[in-house]
Amino acid sequence: MDAASGLSGGVVALTLGAAVLHAAWNAVAHGVRDRLVGFALMGVADVAAGGVAVLVLGWPPAGAWPYVIASAGLHVVYVLLLWASYELGDFSQAYPLARGSAPWLVAVIVLVLGHRMPWVQAAGIVVITAGLLGLAFVGGVRRGRAVIGAALATGVAIAGYTVVDAAAVAVTPVPVYAAWLFLLQGPVLPVIALVRRKGKLVEQARGLWAAGIGGGLVSIAAYGLVLVAQTSGATAAIAALRECSIVIGALIGAAFLGEDLGRRRAIAAAVVAAGIVLVSL
Template identity: 65%
Template sequence: MSSSAFGAGGLPTGTVVLTLVAAALHATWNAMAHGVSDRLVGFALIGVSYTVISGLAVLLLGSPPAGAWPFVLASAALHVVYTLLLWSSYELGDFSQTYPVARGVAPWAVAVIEVALGRHLPVLQLTGIVVISAGLLALALGGGRATWPALTVAGATGLAIAGYTVIDAAAVSAVPVPVYAAWMFLLQGPVLPAIALLRRGRALRGLRRSSLAVGLGGGLVSLLAYGLVLVAQTSGATAAVAALRETSVVFAAAIGAVFFKESLGVTRVVAAGIVAAGIVLVSL
């Protein structure tokens, strides 16, 4: 991707655009999963999409290099943990509150990991971390049915996001993105469908076509969103891409208000703005 005068942290314009599109798609598939009345079933259907699409992909693409397997396995495991935590947070609180917390925690966690790995973090990025933290506190004190257990689980979800973000960024520098993504999604895909089968059993036969369409469609959107993020991460700017991706909190707040009729309120609007401002600072 060619460089341009426009771009966060010196990122090429193409990388910025890809990441912002991925952010919008990511908020969309999370909203689709949240919109299914039985959210376990929603995530299970997304897992079915992962399994079918990535299963076909690996038949065409083959296996990754031997040295890539630790990254593939670790990322798939963290994605499963992330999905389970995300599902739990949606059961405990409002989408427009728990989602911004989960996505807001991830950028500063990635930044901390980057520093621990010996990479320099500019002052603006440190400032952004403080601003994001302030926004998260405001979100926690805002309206909605989210409780401290919901916010805690959402925060843990953000840590899982940070973990697989760093792993994936290291992997795509050496492994073709399509091959890596196909195997990573194939390995994680069957887990939630298996859990749903054990917990729901025969009740799954009575699924409405609308739920099937939303769940399977959410899986397709999710695959596309994360594929774009992986391509963006080949730029090498892990923290900046992670921060830009979390602009999805803005899309999520709008989706929650428009489609789920969740109250925003002044506190939430201001808090979402603070988190978004912090994300911009982290990406500079």
């Protein structure tokens, strides 16, 4: 699952490209006034894109179904926990904590499974994780155990589907696997939104369609790039590089949205950048 050599330039470029796309979507999502509707519209995009793709690409190999079902289930858990983090409040802390806790969990799982990684790469993963967790606690610990618990549980879900996906792309063509994954995971939030909003979902989605559907399509593209990168076998390193989207998002906010980066955030971003260099060696 993990290569015992450094990452190629192509894999680094694919993963960082995915991180940029993910950060761009998050910058758009930051302004969505109704998070549940936004998530529901992303689910609609997943179902639509996945449905069209499976009609064209057909069925995955029989041996791929356990991975497809497991990953779709873990993605659903991830989205539900992410939504719970929004509902609990202080998403600015919960999201970096969730994404920052996942890479070291992936690294631990990979090592427990007996796969090797270069020590420089391992050091880079530790440094990136430290920088990401630093971003989570820039303003101190807020909101208490509920937010932190939801965030850490989200990190476990991310680590889980990352490891499953890494195993899946070794036995399944990425386009087929991705198509079924998005088709199966997509309906959950739209159904929840329909039930909770009691027939008013379409009305409440007015003005959010472009951000929701567009964000969903960008997320599909971003995750597709990650799956392609996963075929290299460098699971833990890719998991760490992918989460650099948090730092990229902070930089986008500072450059284009008028948000204050601040000295502590800048230091955390620099730590993550140092980790990227180590992972890429």
